[in-house]
Amino acid sequence: MAPAVFAASADRHTAQAQVLDHAEELCDNCFFGPSYYYYCFAVDKQVLIGYQRTQVLNWEDKSKNT
Numbered sequence: 001m002a003p004a005v006f007a008a009s010a011d012r013h014t015a016q017a018q019v020l021d022h023a024e025e026l027c028d029n030c031f032f033g034p035s036y037y038y039y040c041f042a043v044d045k046q047v048l049i050g051y052q053r054t055q056v057l058n059w060e061d062k063s064k065n066t
Helices: none
Strands: 018-025 033-043 046-056
Touching: none
Parallel strands: none
Antiparallel strands: 018 033, 033 046
8 A cells, every 4th residue: 555645735826027136156166066046026016036056067167167
């Protein structure tokens, strides 16, 4: 008998968003290390901030790819 988990799915809403600003923090001294990308959105009279952690090679500054 396989275990089962029953949970209600979260309500998903869609809305138009406007990107207010973004920033990136590239990996400092890495080879396929994490870089962070931050986003600021305006959605329905609210400001939402999100981030994404991505394993990447630091192509912006090739001197740091050691």
